[in-house]
Amino acid sequence: MTTLAERPDVERTGQGNRSGRRRSDRTTVYLLLLPSLLPVLVLSVFPLLRGIYLGFTDARAGRNVEVSFTGLANYRELLGDSLFWSSFRIGLLWAFAVTVLQFLLALGLALLLDQRLRFRGVARVLAVVPWAMPPVVVGILWRLVYHPDAGLLNEFLHRIGADGLRTTWLGDFNTALPAVIIVGVWAGMPQTTVVLLAALQGVPRELHEAAAMDGAGAWQRFRNVTLPSLMPVIVAITSLDFIWNFNSFGLVYVLTAGGPGGRTMLPMLFAYEEAFRYGNYGYAAALGNVMVVIVVALLAVYLRRRLREAN
Amino acid sequence: MARNNTAARRRTRVGRGLQYLALSAYLVFLAFPLVWLLSTSFKPPRELVRLHPTLIPESPTLANFVQAFTEQELGRAAWNSIQVSLASALLTVLIATPASYALARFRTRLGTVALGWVLLSQLFPFVLLIIPIFLVLRQAGLANTHAGLVLIYVVWALPFALWMLQGFVRNIPRELEEAASVDGANRLQTLRRVIFPLLTPGLVATALFAFISAWNEFFFALVLIKTPELATLPVALARFVGIEGTARLGPLAAGSLLATLPSLVFFAVMQRRLASGSLAGAVKG
Numbered sequence: 001m002t003t004l005a006e007r008p009d010v011e012r013t014g015q016g017n018r019s020g021r022r023r024s025d026r027t028t029v030y031l032l033l034l035p036s037l038l039p040v041l042v043l044s045v046f047p048l049l050r051g052i053y054l055g056f057t058d059a060r061a062g063r064n065v066e067v068s069f070t071g072l073a074n075y076r077e078l079l080g081d082s083l084f085w086s087s088f089r090i091g092l093l094w095a096f097a098v099t100v101l102q103f104l105l106a107l108g109l110a111l112l113l114d115q116r117l118r119f120r121g122v123a124r125v126l127a128v129v130p131w132a133m134p135p136v137v138v139g140i141l142w143r144l145v146y147h148p149d150a151g152l153l154n155e156f157l158h159r160i161g162a163d164g165l166r167t168t169w170l171g172d173f174n175t176a177l178p179a180v181i182i183v184g185v186w187a188g189m190p191q192t193t194v195v196l197l198a199a200l201q202g203v204p205r206e207l208h209e210a211a212a213m214d215g216a217g218a219w220q221r222f223r224n225v226t227l228p229s230l231m232p233v234i235v236a237i238t239s240l241d242f243i244w245n246f247n248s249f250g251l252v253y254v255l256t257a258g259g260p261g262g263r264t265m266l267p268m269l270f271a272y273e274e275a276f277r278y279g280n281y282g283y284a285a286a287l288g289n290v291m292v293v294i295v296v297a298l299l300a301v302y303l304r305r306r307l308r309e310a311n
Numbered sequence: 312m313a314r315n316n317t318a319a320r321r322r323t324r325v326g327r328g329l330q331y332l333a334l335s336a337y338l339v340f341l342a343f344p345l346v347w348l349l350s351t352s353f354k355p356p357r358e359l360v361r362l363h364p365t366l367i368p369e370s371p372t373l374a375n376f377v378q379a380f381t382e383q384e385l386g387r388a389a390w391n392s393i394q395v396s397l398a399s400a401l402l403t404v405l406i407a408t409p410a411s412y413a414l415a416r417f418r419t420r421l422g423t424v425a426l427g428w429v430l431l432s433q434l435f436p437f438v439l440l441i442i443p444i445f446l447v448l449r450q451a452g453l454a455n456t457h458a459g460l461v462l463i464y465v466v467w468a469l470p471f472a473l474w475m476l477q478g479f480v481r482n483i484p485r486e487l488e489e490a491a492s493v494d495g496a497n498r499l500q501t502l503r504r505v506i507f508p509l510l511t512p513g514l515v516a517t518a519l520f521a522f523i524s525a526w527n528e529f530f531f532a533l534v535l536i537k538t539p540e541l542a543t544l545p546v547a548l549a550r551f552v553g554i555e556g557t558a559r560l561g562p563l564a565a566g567s568l569l570a571t572l573p574s575l576v577f578f579a580v581m582q583r584r585l586a587s588g589s590l591a592g593a594v595k596g
Contacts, residue, residue, distance in 0.1 A: 029413045036410035036469055043466040045428070047443035048435060054442060105337075112334050123334060126341040132574035134527035136545040137567040140552060141348045150364050150560055152347040158363060186344065218326075240433070247436045250529035254549050271438040276534060281442045288439035295434055 054285035061279030074286035084287065086262060087270040090177065091291075094266055095246040098184040102245075103238050105185060106192035111222075113193070114200045131190035139254025142183045146170050170256050176263045180255055187251060188244070192237055199233035200226070235306045239299055246295055267291055352376070352564035359560050375561035376569070385566045387540065388547035393573075395457050395543060396525040399464040403472050403521035404514055406465065411476035412506070416485075432470055437530050445535060455537050463531050468521040475520065479513025480506070519577045526573060544570050 055074060059067045078084050109127060113120050130138065145152045146169035154166045169179045203226055211221045249268040252258070258265035258273070267287065275284035346366070351359070353371040358364065380386040444463060445454060453459030483506060491501040507514075529545040536542055542550070548570060551563050 025417065029417045032409035032413035035406045036473065039406070039462065039466050040428070040469060043444060043447065043462060044432060044440070047440045047447060048432070050443035050446075051435075051439035055439075059442075108333065109337050112330060112337070115330060117330060117334055119334060119338065123338055123341075126338060126345075128578060129345060129575070130341065132523065132578045133571050134529070134545050134574070136527075136529050136548050137570050140548060140563060140567045141344050143552065144351050144560060144564060145344050145347055147560070149362070150351070150359050152343065152364075152366075155364055186340070189341075243434060249437065250545070253529075254552060268436055268438060271436070272530075272534075275438060275442060284438055285442060288436045291436050292434060292439070 051285050052289055054282055055289040056286070057282045059281040059285070061275075061281060067282075070282070074283050075290070077283065078286060078290060083262065083265075084270065087265045087267050090263070090265060091246060091267040093177070094181060094184065094264075095242055097181045098188065098245045099238060099242045101181070101185045102188045102192050102241055103234070106189050106196055109189070109193045110196035110200055111226075113197055127190045127193050129190070130187050131194070133187075135187065135248075135250035136254050138183065138187045139251050142179075142186070143170065143255060146179055171260050173260055173263055176256060176260055180252055180264050183251060183255060184245060184248070188241060192241060195233060195237045196230065199230050203229045231306070235303065239302065242299070242302075243295055246291065348564050348568060351560055352568050354561055356561060375565035379562040379566040379569070385544065385547050385551070385569075388542050388544045389569065391457065391541060392526055392544040392570075395460055395464070396522045396573075398457075398461045399468065399525035400518040400522040402461065402465045403468045404518045407469060407472040407476050407517060408510075408514065411473050412480050412502075414473065415477040415480035428470075430470075441531065441534050444531075448535070454535065455541065457541060460532060460535060460543075461525075463535070464521070464525040464528060467528070467531075468524050472517045472521060476510075476513050476517050479510055479516075483509045523574050523577060 056069060056071060057067050058070045058073070059065070109123070113124055113127070133141070144150070148154060148166075148168040148171070151169075153169065157163065157165045167175055169175050207225050207229070208221055211225050216224065247268055248266065249272065252264055252266050253269060253272075256264045258269045268291075271284045271287045271291075274280045274287065350366055350368060352375050353373070354364075354368045355370055355372045355374065358368060358370070380389075448454040448459040448462075451459075453462065487505050487509075488501050491505045492498075496504065527545065528543075529549065532543045532546045533549070536546065544566075548563070548566055551559075551566065
């Protein structure tokens with residue numbers, strides 16, 4: 001290893017190749033990491049800590065407003081805020097429904113795409129397209145589909161003679177949340193499909209063949225071979241999906257902006273309104289803190305159960 | 312025996328049929344909204360206000376595209392988005408490359424902490440970040456500027472970019488570096504001649520990822536940019552939705568379609584670049 005220092009012609013930048021190589025290595029590592037760490041510290045770590053702190057203050061919008069520490073006052077207020085509870089319930093319903101449907105549909109599609117079927121090329125491309133679309137565009141796209149007059153869905157219902165089912169999908173109290181959930185599934189399914197498909201292709205063929213030799217049917221092979229080897233990936237992707245869904249904003253903002261009558265008011269939308277419409281920074285940050293705690297708690301339960309099953 | 316075989320074959324044929332049925336259901340679900348967007352963007356206003364719209368426009372027109380970019384100034388927003396996204400992609404790669412090399416090749420506690428933070432940061436809702444970030448940027452005089460937005464996008468893309476890139480570095484066999492140093496190359500030369508060429512697919516992928524996340528991002532742009540002239544495309548489109556009447560759907564669809572183009576092109580390029588597999592045959596035996 002030290003031979004490289006012996007050749008002066010290539011030794012232009014070489015400092016400390018022979019002596020103190022370890023120390024120079026460490027300096028190099030820090031120098032290499034610094035450009036990444038600095039912006040992360042300034043624009044991610046620091047704001048995050050400050051954001052958490054803001055949740056315990058009465059900070060409001062405006063330039064020279066005095067901010068004072070109020071302890072748990074925000075949280076007491078949240079407990080009594082019926083709008084918060086309803087948005088919280090909607091958020092959990094949305095995150096669970098979208099994550100579960102996303103996963104089941106994506107698993108089905110990934111299994112199909114793993115087979116030698118015709119049109120799987122088309123399906124693979126289509127599976128990626130929604131992923132490449134900006135959430136705002138996905139929102140607009142589905143507004144066009146759900147549009148009461150010029151929409152695809154109502155026209156389809158008319159064509160099959162089900163005019164009675166036509167409705168203003170995003171404006172109706174009963175259909176708004178399910179309609180929005182379907183969009184969430186559509187938008188997030190591709191990513192999950194791609195991840196699961198990649199994992200499927202990593203399942204050793206020999207295991208399948210061996211199981212088939214032992215007389216295992218398709219379902220048994222799926223249950224006993226495919227599923228166990230997919231499990232780590234499934235746990236990872238469903239956890240991430242759940243976090244992303246619980247924290248999602250743009251899609252629903254464009255689709256309904258929380259309406260009608262708050263029926264699709266996800267926690268993030270509620271927090272956004274509190275912070276940027278009413279200027280209640282502290283209250284919005286407190287809501288953010290509550291969301292983090294809940295997500296962490298739910299994930300901890302989920303991951304622990306999965307880990308125990310794995311052992 | 313023979314009867315068993317035909318029964319089994321019939322069963323697999325039925326299975327195949329069901330698989331095709333399921334696949335077509337997926338295709339309809341995934342494709343129809345896209346087809347409808349396409350169809351709407353080519354419809355003239357009088358077809359859009361019709362009570363029973365058709366899937367295929369009767370007299371297709373490009374007027375919506377023209378209108379989207381002249382009247383509503385989505386064109387300017389698109390240009391803003393291009394600038395911001397390109398700057399974010401370049402800066403992300405520039406910053407992430409050295410760090411990902413360090414993370415992949417050296418064992419440091421700092422590296423572990425950094426990666427831990429990377430994963431942890433996924434947990435937090437933006438609303439916790441946005442208020443303090445706004446205050447920091449205002450102090451730096453970067454609130455309501457593209458530079459401020461770029462900085463946030465870089466920081467936002469860094470976690471995944473680092474994660475991805477260090478994986479690419481790890482895939483480059485250490486032996487190649489050692490061989491180069493045995494041949495008398497110093498570290499810088501090794502980096503330039505051996506690592507970088509092999510890392511190109513990874514760099515491209517990282518840049519694409521950063522570009523697309525900046526291009527698609529909505530929340531920070533909505534909150535941080537107050538001047539309408541500085542708005543990015545998603546924000547401009549979302550405003551457009553607010554003033555929509557049935558007749559305005561055409562330009563809205565056209566603008567949305569154009570907003571999707573760059574990501575689609577980038578995805579297509581990325582797939583080809585990643586598949587080229589420049590690593591194949593680099594190490595043998």
